[in-house]
Amino acid sequence: MPNSTPPRARRTRRGVRTSGALVGAARRVFERDGYLEARIVDIAAEAGVATGSFYTHFSGKEEVFEAVLAELQDEMLHPGAGGTGADGAEADASADPAALRRGVEAANRAYLESYRRNAALMAALEQAAAVDRRFLAVRLRRSQVFVERSARTVVRLQQAGLADPALDPDVTARAINAMVSRTAYMTFVAGDPVPFEELVRTLTRLWMNALGMPRAPE
Structure with a gap:
């Protein structure tokens, strides 16, 4: 910025x-x-x-506000908070389904915990993006980092035979990123609460199901 x-x-x-x-x-x-x-x-x-x-x-x-968001970006874009389970799955695309699930769950948990900690600031960003295109651009750049990271993961999983090869990696990454980030917004900003552990489990299962990955034990 x-x-x-x-x-x-x-x-x-x-x-x-x-x-x-x-x-x-x-x-x-x-x-x-x-x-x-x-x-x-x-x-x-x-x-x-x-x-x-x-x-x-x-x-x-x-x-x-740009300076405040720069600090937020440092926290929410670090590899442990990939936002779509990307980092956990990316670690070892040849792992067994249970290990993959744990990795996806860990990444989703890190993102959701970070979002929950910063919910009030995320709400302010939504307001700013609605009235000022510079903050809409910030929001889109932030989302693009998650999308690119997830798309790389989808490719690795497809190459390992663990994800549906017919999926377009970029479009799939956009969809699963939107699922996780909007669910976080509705839960922590809009005030439509869901028990945290249930939220993590459900988003993890939906993430893996969306890619057609092997079913892993809970």
């Missing part, structure tokens, strides 16, 4: 501390108030700085 923070503000230790405090404060305000209702004056007050100091580091609410 572009960063237009003035170079002088970034160079000093004090500037780095203040910028970090503003990003942390912005996250709390966005989580509390949502993107649409968040105000710069509230972010500055939460960080314990004057409102004018905010503009030394960020050009506006949009830029500080």
